[in-house]
Amino acid sequence: MEEEIKVVFPNLKMSPSELVEMKCYRALRDIKKILEDDALDDKECFAKIEEIVHIFEGMGSDCGTRHEF
Numbered sequence: 001m002e003e004e005i006k007v008v009f010p011n012l013k014m015s016p017s018e019l020v021e022m023k024c025y026r027a028l029r030d031i032k033k034i035l036e037d038d039a040l041d042d043k044e045c046f047a048k049i050e051e052i053v054h055i056f057e058g059m060g061s062d063c064g065t066r067h068e069f
Contacts, residue, residue, distance in 0.1 A: 023059060030055050
């Protein structure tokens with residue numbers, strides 16, 4: 001038996017797609033800031049990649065098994 005569930009937020013001023021787009025834009029903006037730092041050596045680059053991974057994790061998107069540094 002299939003049941004349909006409808007969730008409504010009567011005071012929400014944005015559509016679900018607008019919310020997702022906003023969150024994605026913020027993540028890309030944060031990643032861009034990290035990558036724009038030209039003054040990094042290899043160790044610092046590794047640390048910056050780790051920061052990017054944490055951004056994704058903070059959004060609830062894990063990085064799978066590859067995040068075993």
